[in-house]
Amino acid sequence: MPASISLTGLCWSTPDDTPLFTDLTLAFGPERTGIVGRNGSGKSTLLRLISGEVSPVSGQVRVTGVLAAMRQDAMAQAGEALADLFGVRPALDLLGRAGAGLARTDELMVADWTLPARIETALLRCGLSLPPETPLAALSGGQRSRAALAAAIFAEPDILLLDEPTNNLDRAGRKAVIDLLRGWRGGAIVASHDRELLEEMDAIVELTSLGVTRYGGNYSAFRERKDVEREAAARDLAEAEEARREADRRARQASERKARKDSAGHKARARGDQPRIAMNTARNRAEASGGAGKRLREARRAGAEETLAAAREKVEVLQPLRMDIAPIGLAPGKTVLRLEGLTGGYTGDQPIIRDLSLTMTGPERVVLTGPNGSGKTTLLRLITGRCEVQSGRVDVAVTFALLDQHAGLLDPDLTLRDNFLRLSPLAGLHDAHAALARFGFRAADALRLAGRLSGGERLRAGLACVLQAVPQPQLLILDEPTNHLDLDGIAALEAAMAAYDGAVLAVSHDTAFLRSLAPTRFISLERHANVDDSTL
Template sequence: MPASISLSNIAWSTPEGRTLFANLSLNFETGRSGLVGRNGVGKSTLLHLISGLLKPQAGKVSVVGTLGLLRQAAQVSPGETVADLFGASERLDLLRRAEAGLASVEELASADWTLEARIEAALARVGLSAEPATALKALSGGQRTRAGLAALVFGAPDFILLDEPTNNLDRNGRGAVIDLLAGWRSGAIVISHDRELLDTMDAIVELTSLGATRYGGNWSLYRERKVTELAAARHDLLDAERRVLDIAQKAQATAERKARKDGAGKSKAAKGDMPRILIGGLKNRAENTSGENIRLAERRRAQAEADAAAAHERIEVLQPISLKLPSTGLPPGKAVLRIYRLTAGYEAGKPIIADFSLDLTGAERVTISGGNGTGKTTLLKAISGKLKPWLGNVSVLTAYAMLDQQVGLLDAEASIRDNFRRINPEADENACRAALARFMFRADAALQVVGSLSGGQLLRAGLACVLGGKVPPALLILDEPTNHLDIDAIEAVEAGLRAYDGALLVVSHDQAFLEAIGITRRVEMAACTNIR
């Protein structure tokens, strides 16, 4: 029987009582499916239900075939090695004993002499050079993710379940994962906001609060379909608004005709040339007909208004955010940032960055790239003054703002509105609310406490507070802004950065994001290497 996964009428609620799924039915067959949706909609929970880590509160999960779930990189036990990920420690220990002449004849008969070479080949397939005996604690988070993925596919399960497999990976690591999945011919369910990775999928499954919808094809085809759906929603809205107007006009015309007839009837009755009983019958019939017409018109009006509201809601969900921001006034030839022969680090005698130079002029959009551990975040700390150079100097020559992954410039205990007023003291309440509304923090949403925000909301709030003032800073520095964001949040951030006319310095491995914000120059970092 072919491998498959079937979810029938699944129900699941959080311990707090928030419903994630109600009567959810979904099927997966051999092929690669990208699972997308806003943060908090239940994507990771769905994978845990499929894998058996969670049990549905109602409904049934049926799996035909074997499953492999990529374990998160942070879940590492003391003394655990790469070989443990592959479930091969005992078999490799047998090989060591056999090489030392300590294995029995029975053990030698079961020895797999190709095992170590096959494990190393699997690691190489994801771009990782490590021996099976390497301790997982000695690997970076990104390296552990790659090792876990290598071990997962090494077991050749019928389905692999991956939750954000390219998070925290450098460009080479992301490329290795993308290449591996592009060549994967069994089943795969992949939660990801990495649009380059999603373009290798055979189908996209969109999870919303209303359920799940499957779209055949990769991410690019899915986006084309969403554009078509947006056009259809706009057409439905126009049709519904026309019906509302038409019903109102007809109701007005009917009311005017009735008023004229009532006036004529009163005149005729006043003349006394019609029997009283006939007048009463005509009046009752007219009132009954009028009442039925009013009720019918009211039902049609209510339906048309409901259709218009539904179309409005669909448009708001489907339509990408578009922003207009005040100008920074940055002159084209102005020097913005000057780094000269910077050497810096955290431990004496062990520099993370050595002899590094970089100049930014005008509204350049520069990305800092390089492998994990090459000093990208260290560079941003030196620019912001959080880390003092050992040698060389760093000069920021204009007003700037830095948004790290925690958006530390915001006070977590204050509201978005209060943070905006603190960062932009010249803005009055109307200007504050208008600026926040442009970033989709309307009305009471602007009063949310920053510490309660999701990752996507947090970064959007940071951008609103920094870019929404009367004169935004001429330089904006971002550190891995798309990590842990859903795709809707990423697209909102992209819209804000496209509308910004100042200089950008961005650390990111997300190629689709970098292209969307119009990066003009790439600077590749290598640890302790001078780059100009």
């Protein structure tokens, strides 16, 4: 029987009892399916429900075949080595004892002598060549992501569950993941915002507040269908608004006619032109007819209002997110940033960054490049004072803001509004609510705790606090800004960056985002970084 997953009548709520899935019914077969949706729509939760990591409130999850999930928390396990990530430490220990002549006969009978070769093959498929005893703590974020993927495919599953598998990966790492999925013969369910990766999918499943919709084809086919749906939703809204206006017009006309008839009836009574009994009969008949007409008009008006509300909701769900920012007015000749012989990062005799000089002038857009481990994030920490400079000089001559991929500038114990006010002490309550609303956090959403947001929501809130800061920064320092952002968020960020007239210093491996950013130059850190090429 081919591998499959079926979800029937699935219901699940967040810890604060907010419904996330209600009566969800969905099926997956032996194909590559991308899961997309706005931040907070439940992509990661859906994978956790499928894998059995969490249980639904009601409904059923049926799985045929073997599942394997890529562990996103591999970097958080203290004291673990690659062998632990693969779940093979006891088996490798047995091989070690066997090689030293210390294993019992019964142990030798169950020893898996192919294990080292299979581990090596899985790692190589993901672009790594490391011994199983390598500590996870010694790996870069990108290496840990590759190792987690290698551990998932090592089990030779029928269906892979991957949650943002290209986050933290450099260009070579992203290519390794894409090549792996391109040649994958089993099923795969991939929650991702990586547009290049989503182009490799056979189907796209979108999660929205309106429900779950499956689209055949890759990301480009999905976007074409979404554009058609958005246009149709706009037409439906226009028609619903016109129907509501027509219902209002007819109700107004009926009310005016009744007022004229009532006025004529009052005048006739005053003149006494007709017998009283005839006038009373006519009045009762008119009232009955008028009451029925009024109920019909009210029903039509209520129907028009309901249709209009549904059309508005659909348009709001389909409407792209906007991130509006005001002009900065940075002068073209203004020195923004100057680095002279900068050396630093970690301590001791092996600094990560060595003897780097750089000058940014005016609204330049500079992108730092280099493989995982070359010191891109370290350099940003040196520039912003979050890491000690060993020698050289750093001069940031304008107001700046740093946004990392985890939105570390937000205090998790504060609301979004209070975070905004903490970061922009010159702003008022109205400024905070208006800024957050522009980034999709309207009304009560501004009072949500930052620590309870999804990764993408947190990054979007961080962007609101940075791009709407009072005063606004003249230099934006972005460290993998599209990591964790949903597809609408990335599109909105690209539009905002196109309109931004300040300087930008960015680190990103997102090819599509970099193309949209239109950098004025690229700075490679490989010759300025202390990098062990054997570990990249």
